[in-house]
Amino acid sequence: MSADVLDVRETTRANSLRAVWPAILGLSVVFLVEMLDNSVLNVALPTIARDLNASATDLQWITTGYSLLFGGLMIAFGAIADRLGTRRMMLIGLSLFAVANLLVLFVRTPGELIALRAAIGVTAAMTAPGTMALCFRLFDQENLLMRATGFISTVGLIGMAAGPTVGGLVLEVAPWRALLVANVPIAVLAVICIRRGIPADDPSNRNATPLDLLGAMLGTATIILALWTATLVVEDGWGSAAPWLAGVGAVLSAVGFVVRERRTGHPIIDFALIKRPNVSAGLAYQAALGLGMAALAYGTTLQLQLVWGWSPAQAALGNLPQIITMIAIGPFVEKFVEKLGTHRAGPIGAAAVIAGLLVYALLGRYDYIWIAIALVLASAGMRVIMILATVTVMRGLPEDLTSTGAALNDTGTEVASSIGMAVTGTIVAAALIGPLTDVGSSVASAHAFESAITTATLVLTGICTALVVWAARRATRGQA
Known part of the structure; x- marks a missing residue:
């Protein structure tokens, strides 16, 4: 060796x-x-x-x-x-x-x-x-x-x-x-x-401790049904029965899971651990990250292709500022956090995400340069949150729960992203008269789509802001 x-x-x-x-x-x-x-x-x-x-x-x-x-x-x-x-x-x-x-x-x-x-x-x-x-x-x-x-x-x-x-x-x-x-x-x-x-x-x-098999089954059913509901909403809309059935199933499974975890002596997810300031703050930051990623991914991809007529290859290149920024600033996150401390670095990273969402919502329809600026701001903040929240959550859990903590961290982001996609898809579908593929066929339909994207992004930005403020307060309590 x-x-x-x-x-x-x-x-x-x-x-x-x-x-x-x-x-x-x-x-x-x-x-x-x-x-x-x-x-x-x-x-x-x-x-x-x-x-x-x-x-x-x-x-x-x-x-x-x-x-x-x-x-x-x-x-x-x-x-x-x-x-x-x-x-x-x-x-x-x-x-x-x-x-x-x-x-x-x-x-x-x-x-x-x-x-x-x-x-x-x-x-x-x-x-x-x-x-x-x-x-x-x-x-x-x-x-x-x-x-x-x-x-x-x-x-x-x-x-x-x-x-x-x-x-x-x-x-x-x-x-x-x-x-x-x-x-x-x-x-x-x-x-x-x-x-x-x-x-x-x-x-x-x-x-x-023994594995809570019933809790595992209820938790799995909850997440699968929640993800499926979000998928069905985007594809079929709320006018179809399928999203409602899947959504009701997700709620019932979630209620059953919470009741089971509170009553069993060996829960898969100990809610007392999640209530720890650093853990709950990290999970809230990750949820905000998932919502922000959904707003940008859904909006920019469809806008570039359906409204502006870009090819799929051009749209892929149009999203490169996000990937390049995330890769470029990765080596500097450690120094950034070390200099400012986790209680300041988290809110600053989240503020960059929110700023990027606002730039896209308010100015993204006018010129690609605003989309590029939004992607750079949001992805820079996402990169900080992605690393910081993961470390915070994992450090806040006992060593014999690290795999569960990592899974909870990743699942939270994925579920939040799916919810963000469903929210955006629902608002867009409600604003359009014809199918989504006809958005670029007239000025009126393009304007309706852009207005819907603006509304959806502002709604998700509001939710992100609430999550970030709550997370920052929890993190501050954890520092006390």
């Missing part, structure tokens, strides 16, 4: 990222795959439709089935990982993930691909909570945690930005199945790095 690589069998804490580079590489690769999986495959949907004779509904479920199970099962698998061992769960999940992706070679019908994508979503949910939980096992120093978290998330952001382009290039020379088969060697690399770079789970740090 190289002299500058820490032997994690002798000590579990490092004083630099270089000392545990195999672990950082492995965790970065895992996060990269999570960010790439849907974005890479989306570019292949037309090819898949032709090859498998898939309908529009089939294509919808090829992507939605993965997302629902990935988002819905993270908390349940996080709780299992805290009991079974986070590293062990990560290795099992990666192994199954590799096998599932390899099975795409045998897919011949849309139904088989939908089932396979669902299975991949389950295996991805097994690995996701462990990414940050294992990262926090490596360091004691706050600055190193932020540096490691920033590096891992930067790798994922690069993958997200490059994913559609890479997928398109692969499709020029290889069949669409290659996009999933490519995940196999990536997963194998992650397994090797994690086995070498992260120590085996210490039984004394595992959660010894």
Whole structure:
């Protein structure tokens, strides 16, 4: 073993990222795959439709089935990982993930691909909570945690930005199945790095309480139904019965989950821990982040293409300021937080997000330069919040709940993002007379769409502001 690589069998804490580079590489690769999986495959949907004779509904479920199970099962698998061992769960999940992706070679019908994508979503949910939980096992120093978290998330952001382009290039020379088969060697690399770079789970740090299976089932049902409701609202609108049925199911499951968790002696989510100032503040910041991302992602993509007539490729380039900013400022977040302190850095980052949303809502319809400014402001703030909130939440929980905490952190952002999309989609649908695809057909419809986007963005900005103010107050209490 190289002299500058820490032997994690002798000590579990490092004083630099270089000392545990195999672990950082492995965790970065895992996060990269999570960010790439849907974005890479989306570019292949037309090819898949032709090859498998898939309908529009089939294509919808090829992507939605993965997302629902990935988002819905993270908390349940996080709780299992805290009991079974986070590293062990990560290795099992990666192994199954590799096998599932390899099975795409045998897919011949849309139904088989939908089932396979669902299975991949389950295996991805097994690995996701462990990414940050294992990262926090490596360091004691706050600055190193932020540096490691920033590096891992930067790798994922690069993958997200490059994913559609890479997928398109692969499709020029290889069949669409290659996009999933490519995940196999990536997963194998992650397994090797994690086995070498992260120590085996210490039984004394595992959660010894029994797993609340009923609570896990109710929590999973709540999240899946909530995500599905948001999807149905955007696609079908509230005029259809499906969103209402799914929404009622989500509420009933949520009520059942809360009642169960309050009554059982061994809850999956201990509400007393969530009430800790630093934990609740971090989760509120993450929820604000999810809403902000939804407002910008939905609004800018549709505006550039439907109103201004940009091609999909041009629209993708139009969103580059967001990705470039997030990547560029990543290395400086640690110094920013160190200089100002977490109680100031969080509100400042959130204020940048809110400023970006306001610029987009009020000026985005007039010229692209305002959209670019909005994306830069919001993404800079998002980057600070993304790293700071993750560290805050994880540091506020006991070591035997880190996987559950990481899952709760990621799930909160995903659910908030879905809610933001549903809010925006509902307001836009209510403002339009014809279908969304006809927005660019007349000045009146384009104006109605832009006004609806402005209204939706302002509504979400108001909710974000309320969450940020509450989070800042909670964080201040945690500093006291």
